[in-house]
Amino acid sequence: MSTRLNNLRYFLFARVYDLALRRFYQPLVRQLVAAVNAQPGRRVLEVGVGTGISLPFYDAQRKHVTAIDCSAPMLQAAQAKATQFPTLPLALAEASAEEYASRAADFEQIVFCSVLSVVREPAQVLQAYYEALAPGSRLYLLNHFTPAQGPLRLADRLLTPIGKVLGFKNYFPLSALTAGLHRPEITTLKPGYWSIVQITKPQGAA
Numbered sequence: 001m002s003t004r005l006n007n008l009r010y011f012l013f014a015r016v017y018d019l020a021l022r023r024f025y026q027p028l029v030r031q032l033v034a035a036v037n038a039q040p041g042r043r044v045l046e047v048g049v050g051t052g053i054s055l056p057f058y059d060a061q062r063k064h065v066t067a068i069d070c071s072a073p074m075l076q077a078a079q080a081k082a083t084q085f086p087t088l089p090l091a092l093a094e095a096s097a098e099e100y101a102s103r104a105a106d107f108e109q110i111v112f113c114s115v116l117s118v119v120r121e122p123a124q125v126l127q128a129y130y131e132a133l134a135p136g137s138r139l140y141l142l143n144h145f146t147p148a149q150g151p152l153r154l155a156d157r158l159l160t161p162i163g164k165v166l167g168f169k170n171y172f173p174l175s176a177l178t179a180g181l182h183r184p185e186i187t188t189l190k191p192g193y194w195s196i197v198q199i200t201k202p203q204g205a206a
Helices: 004-013 017-037 072-082 097-106 122-132 151-158 160-166 174-178
Strands: 043-047 064-069 090-094 109-113 138-144 185-190 194-200
Touching: 017 109, 017 138, 017 185, 017 194, 043 097, 064 072, 072 090, 097 122, 122 138, 122 174, 151 160, 174 194
Parallel strands: 043 064, 043 109, 064 090, 109 138
Antiparallel strands: 138 194, 185 194
């Protein structure tokens, strides 16, 4: 996500991003943010906010959102969208997922919407956030996850070269992504190929 090539892709895609994802993706984002809103704790970090498709769904009375993205055009679109929701406490910043991991302890909930499958080392990035996270805090992932078996697993394998050209990882099992986490409490909030996953760092976890 932090490479110049991905920034170019996002620059080209920013103009059509919302239109392309509205029908399929927006309901999933709404469901994820509803889960975040239901949790105690005010401080939320969204990693890879894109054009701000999630911003309308945060509870302005309960959450203060810090949202980062490595793409300036995406952030400009998010800033424009944020003006429609002036009561939402919001801070936008240009930064990559890798750069912000050390600040995870500042937040009670951290949201990744289709971000980890486009960073270079997704398992390392997720582990860095988890390790810095305060016990009792949560990570939320919205992403496609390659199933353990079946035709979708084969399809993800076969489409891997195309994914590399487009800048994302087709083959993306959740088990490999979370293997390095110490004692995570993993809950699938929405099952399926496109899943919403909650990862809680338990009390006493290092």
